[in-house]
Amino acid sequence: xxxxxxxxxxxxxxxxxxxxxxxxxxxxxxxxxxxxxxxxxxxxxxxxxxxxxxxxxxxxxxxxxxxxxxxxxxxxxxxxxxxxxxxxxxxxxxxxxxxxxxxxxxxxxxx
Amino acid sequence: xxxxxxxxxxxxxxxxxxxxxxxxxxxxxxxxxxxxxxxxxxxxxxxxxxxxxxxxxxxxxxxxxxxxxxxxxxxxxxxxxxxxxxxxxxxxxxxxxxxxxxxxxxxxxxx
Numbered sequence: 743x744x745x746x747x748x749x750x751x752x753x754x755x756x757x758x759x760x761x762x763x764x765x766x767x768x769x770x771x772x773x774x775x776x777x778x779x780x781x782x783x784x785x786x787x788x789x790x791x792x793x794x795x796x797x798x799x800x801x802x803x804x805x806x807x808x809x810x811x812x813x814x815x816x817x818x819x820x821x822x823x824x825x826x827x828x829x830x831x832x833x834x835x836x837x838x839x840x841x842x843x844x845x846x847x848x849x850x851x852x853x
Numbered sequence: 854x855x856x857x858x859x860x861x862x863x864x865x866x867x868x869x870x871x872x873x874x875x876x877x878x879x880x881x882x883x884x885x886x887x888x889x890x891x892x893x894x895x896x897x898x899x900x901x902x903x904x905x906x907x908x909x910x911x912x913x914x915x916x917x918x919x920x921x922x923x924x925x926x927x928x929x930x931x932x933x934x935x936x937x938x939x940x941x942x943x944x945x946x947x948x949x950x951x952x953x954x955x956x957x958x959x960x961x962x963x964x
Binding site for chain 2: 776791828830839845846
C-alpha cells in the first residue's frame with residue numbers, strides 16, 4: 743500500500759469553477775499535511791499546510807483534514823488558467839523530517 | 854535573491870561517469886534534503902542532513918553519496934552513473950521539521 747495516494751487525473755475544470763483534489767494516507771501517526779503546486783518543468787512550491795482537523799482557508803485555497811478518515815483535500819475556488827499544474831500532497835509524522843509525497847494530481851483549467 | 858539554489862541546472866553525461874550536484878541555501882535553515890523525481894513525477898526523499906549530520910538515508914544505491922560541508926550546503930556525488938539515474942534531482946531546506954522549500958532542480962540525463 744502506498745503511503746500517500748492521490749488521483750493522478752488529469753482533472754479538467756472550467757475557468758471559475760471549483761477544483762477538488764483528494765489525498766489519503768496510510769500512517770495514522772501522521773500529523774502534518776502539505777499541498778505543493780508544481781508547474782511543468784519547475785520545482786514544487788508550498789501553497790498550504792494543515793495540522794488540525796477541519797478547514798483552513800488561504801485566499802482561493804481551502805485545505806480540509808479528517809484524521810479519522812485519513813483524508814486531506816484541497817479546494818481551489820474560482821479556478822484560473824494559472825492554476826493549471828500538478829498538485830502534490832505530502833504527509834509527515836510529527837517532528838519527523840521525512841515528507842512522504844503522493845504521485846500528484848494534474849489540474850487543467852480551461853478558459 | 855535565490856533562496857535554494859542548485860548547480861548545474863542541466864547535466865548530460867555518459868553511463869559510467871561520476872558527477873556531482875551542488876546545493877546552497879541562504880535561508881538560515883538547519884536541515885537540507887535531496888529528492889529524486891522520476892519520469893512519472895513521483896518525488897522521493899533520498900537523504901537529509903540536519904546541522905551537517907545525516908538524519909535520513911533512504912534505500913538508495915551506495916553509488917550516491919551526499920556531503921554537507923556546512924549547514925548551508927549539501928552536495929550529491931554520483932558514481933558510475935546508470936541509465937536509471939536519469940531524473941530531476943531537487944534540493945530542499947527547512948528550518949523546522951516538515952515545511953520544506955525546494956530548489957529549481959537539476960535535470961540529469963544519462964546516455
